[in-house]
Amino acid sequence: MSSKKSYGPSKKKYEEEYSKLSLQDIDFTTVSGAPVRKLADPADIEDLDYVEELGFPGQYPYTRGVYPTMYRGRFWTMRQFAGFGTASDTNERYHYLLDHGQTGLSVAFDMPTIMGYDSDHKRSEGEVGRCGVAIDSLRDMEILFDGIDLSGITTSMTINAPASILLAFYLSAGGKKGISFDRMGGTIQNDILKEYIAQKSWIFPPEPSLRLITDILAFCSDHVPRWNTISISGYHIREAGSTAVQELAFTLADGFAYVEAGIVAGLDVDRFAPRLSFFFNAHLDFFEEIAKYRAARRIWAKRMKEKYGAKDERSLLLRFHTQTAGCTLTAQQPENNIVRTAFQGLSAVLGGTQSLHTNSMDETLALPSEKAVKIALRTQQIIAHETGVINTADPLAGSYFVEALTRDMEEEAEKYFKKIDEFGGVVKAIEEGFFQKEIGKAAYEYQKAVEAKRKIIVGLNEFQMEGEKIDIPLLRIDHAVEESQCKALQKMRKERDNDKAARELDLLSKAARGTDNLMVNIIDCAKCYCTEGEIIETLKKVFGEYQEPLFY
Amino acid sequence: MPRKIRVLVAKPGLDGHDRGAKVVANALKDAGMEVIYTGLHQTPEMIAESAVQEDVDVVGLSILSGAHMTMFPRVMQLLREKGAEHIIVFGGGIVPVEDVKKLEDSGVSKIFGPGTDTRDIVKYINSVFSE
Numbered sequence: 063m064s065s066k067k068s069y070g071p072s073k074k075k076y077e078e079e080y081s082k083l084s085l086q087d088i089d090f091t092t093v094s095g096a097p098v099r100k101l102a103d104p105a106d107i108e109d110l111d112y113v114e115e116l117g118f119p120g121q122y123p124y125t126r127g128v129y130p131t132m133y134r135g136r137f138w139t140m141r142q143f144a145g146f147g148t149a150s151d152t153n154e155r156y157h158y159l160l161d162h163g164q165t166g167l168s169v170a171f172d173m174p175t176i177m178g179y180d181s182d183h184k185r186s187e188g189e190v191g192r193c194g195v196a197i198d199s200l201r202d203m204e205i206l207f208d209g210i211d212l213s214g215i216t217t218s219m220t221i222n223a224p225a226s227i228l229l230a231f232y233l234s235a236g237g238k239k240g241i242s243f244d245r246m247g248g249t250i251q252n253d254i255l256k257e258y259i260a261q262k263s264w265i266f267p268p269e270p271s272l273r274l275i276t277d278i279l280a281f282c283s284d285h286v287p288r289w290n291t292i293s294i295s296g297y298h299i300r301e302a303g304s305t306a307v308q309e310l311a312f313t314l315a316d317g318f319a320y321v322e323a324g325i326v327a328g329l330d331v332d333r334f335a336p337r338l339s340f341f342f343n344a345h346l347d348f349f350e351e352i353a354k355y356r357a358a359r360r361i362w363a364k365r366m367k368e369k370y371g372a373k374d375e376r377s378l379l380l381r382f383h384t385q386t387a388g389c390t391l392t393a394q395q396p397e398n399n400i401v402r403t404a405f406q407g408l409s410a411v412l413g414g415t416q417s418l419h420t421n422s423m424d425e426t427l428a429l430p431s432e433k434a435v436k437i438a439l440r441t442q443q444i445i446a447h448e449t450g451v452i453n454t455a456d457p458l459a460g461s462y463f464v465e466a467l468t469r470d471m472e473e474e475a476e477k478y479f480k481k482i483d484e485f486g487g488v489v490k491a492i493e494e495g496f497f498q499k500e501i502g503k504a505a506y507e508y509q510k511a512v513e514a515k516r517k518i519i520v521g522l523n524e525f526q527m528e529g530e531k532i533d534i535p536l537l538r539i540d541h542a543v544e545e546s547q548c549k550a551l552q553k554m555r556k557e558r559d560n561d562k563a564a565r566e567l568d569l570l571s572k573a574a575r576g577t578d579n580l581m582v583n584i585i586d587c588a589k590c591y592c593t594e595g596e597i598i599e600t601l602k603k604v605f606g607e608y609q610e611p612l613f614y
Numbered sequence: 615m616p617r618k619i620r621v622l623v624a625k626p627g628l629d630g631h632d633r634g635a636k637v638v639a640n641a642l643k644d645a646g647m648e649v650i651y652t653g654l655h656q657t658p659e660m661i662a663e664s665a666v667q668e669d670v671d672v673v674g675l676s677i678l679s680g681a682h683m684t685m686f687p688r689v690m691q692l693l694r695e696k697g698a699e700h701i702i703v704f705g706g707g708i709v710p711v712e713d714v715k716k717l718e719d720s721g722v723s724k725i726f727g728p729g730t731d732t733r734d735i736v737k738y739i740n741s742v743f744s745e
Contacts, residue, residue, distance in 0.1 A: 173628035173679045177655075185657070188684020189628055262630025262654050302633050389633075393728040426728040428710055429680075505633050506640045513731050522729045536710055539680065612653050 094305035145170030180595030303505020355413030641732035
């Protein structure tokens with residue numbers, strides 16, 4: 063550096079001038095409340111070793127991206143999360159999205175499906191088809207993907223506690239159309255640890271839940287090699303109120319816990335790790351988010367190689383889906399949400415995401431209308447085709463600020479890993495309420511910052527419109543959905559071979575008491591139209607149910 | 615010293631989104647109220663039972679799954695059946711505007727939507743009890 067000699071005096075002069083000037087009365091922190099350096103300069107990254115710390119795209123430690131070509135090779139998958147009403151209502155939405163250029167599918171299930179209740183269960187009343195699609199059996203899955211080639215598209219399913227069952231329905235639906243398991247690709251979320259931590263849709267206690275997960279890992283590595291078996295999710299941790307560093311640290315800690323569970327179950331790490339993927343939030347603090355994705359790749363690669371001894375390069379790659387932050391959307395002046403979402407989507411792309419969901423402007427009010435979801439999809443298409451950001455990989459690398467922030471986040475995450483180790487691991491820390499309390503505290507702190515106007519949210523605590531009338535069309539779910547779903551379910555139960563269904567459930571119960579891989583039995587149950595609720599009830603009798611420790 | 619206002623913060627239905635419920639629980643506690651939090655996945659029966667058992671003055675219901683039109687009126691009905699219609703019930707979550715009116719007609723005293731300032735909830739509860 064030719065100017066090295068003058069660096070010291072120049073910096074001194076800058077500091078002097080800066081200190082004499084007056085600043086705005088603003089809280090200069092990230093949305094997570096982390097203080098931000100007023101300026102980054104060469105001193106922040108003086109010792110940065112390019113090859114060791116960053117590497118070229120597609121090279122260890124993958125800070126700059128997991129593939130050499132990045133978006134020159136292919137764009138991220140534009141994957142809008144959708145589901146409502148009956149399987150046939152949602153099938154219609156899928157065809158709409160595919161017709162408008164969407165490139166992957168993502169299923170949102172209703173609460174009864176997520177919690178393992180059939181639509182006609184007492185606990186399902188009022189919930190059927192409300193915040194996702196109702197799927198009770200293989201029959202509904204067949205309708206959901208009617209007219210869609212399951213060998214030609216990948217499907218992500220946001221399902222956790224009953225993930226094995228919905229995967230079995232999906233594979234069986236494809237199987238019935240003559241598609242072999244190894245030709246189907248997709249993702250199940252299947253991340254139970256973050257359910258205990260943040261999303262709170264659990265069924266069984268941790269131990270049997272982890273057994274189901276390792277059964278899925280083993281089954282898919284043998285029979286469904288294109289399936290992403292766990293989507294280790296920070297999204298819900300962030301939505302529940304965590305900071306960016308907490309999202310990063312808790313998510314990766316969950317990832318390490320799954321790797322350890324797989325190893326303990328006797329699986330070779332390289333047999334299952336290449337199919338683990340991640341799911342992060344894209345919040346509003348632009349650079350903090352980009353640094354988060356870059357730090358995540360580096361931490362994962364290093365740990366997988368150094369601690370877990372992965373040899374297969376694919377085991378080291380942190381591939382991730384991103385969804386823009388629902389919790390940043392406002393019910394006030396909802397059109398502004400389009401702008402928020404665009405910035406968030408851009409940060410995910412600059413951070414090197416493999417797949418993206420952009421939220422619709424109306425999501426604080428209802429499930430997205432067709433118009434709103436189309437604008438959300440168009441937002442991604444504009445980023446891809448108009449902004450030019452896809453032309454070069456990891457364009458922010460080398461930025462004093464972004465590199466320094468990436469390092470900061472890695473360091474802060476390491477501190478959390480140490481803390482979690484002191485608890486004796488993730489499951490122990492969950493039982494002690496560590497994550498739940500940390501997240502709850504951060505959420506409340508943020509709320510107080512907003513109420514004190516230390517954080518400004520446009521249209522909410524500043525720039526409000528008195529007497530604002532919300533004037534965007536909303537999607538309504540008719541109560542008739544519940545009735546028709548229950549009727550169809552009861553009809554299906556009458557028509558199937560009930561003796562066979564009962565026999566398969568009995569075999570499943572026996573297998574659950576032993577150590578055989580349960581995926582085989584669950585697929586057998588799915589094929590003879592056992593319902594999700596019946597399979598879950600059978601497993602509950604063996605595994606018991608999780609009781610939440612209460613903290614707020 | 616007058617008795618503190620007792621509030622049951624409850625999560626009816628199956629959704630696990632407890633950020634709002636917990637933030638409100640903390641805010642009410644900081645405002646000097648006694649707060650009991652039910653935890654998740656409560657049936658209307660469980661909520662009405664807890665409300666009576668705990669002898670609360672107020673119940674706050676939080677739901678984000680869209681099942682409010684089933685859950686909220688049922689809680690109201692059960693409270694009436696238990697002779698506890700004096701309990702003030704308010705709610706929050708993803709509730710479309712046209713449902714707000716219907717819920718308020720069914721006896722829910724107020725719905726607080728997304729973006730609500732917790733101080734407005736505190737003010738509301740205090741105003742009801744200072745009358």
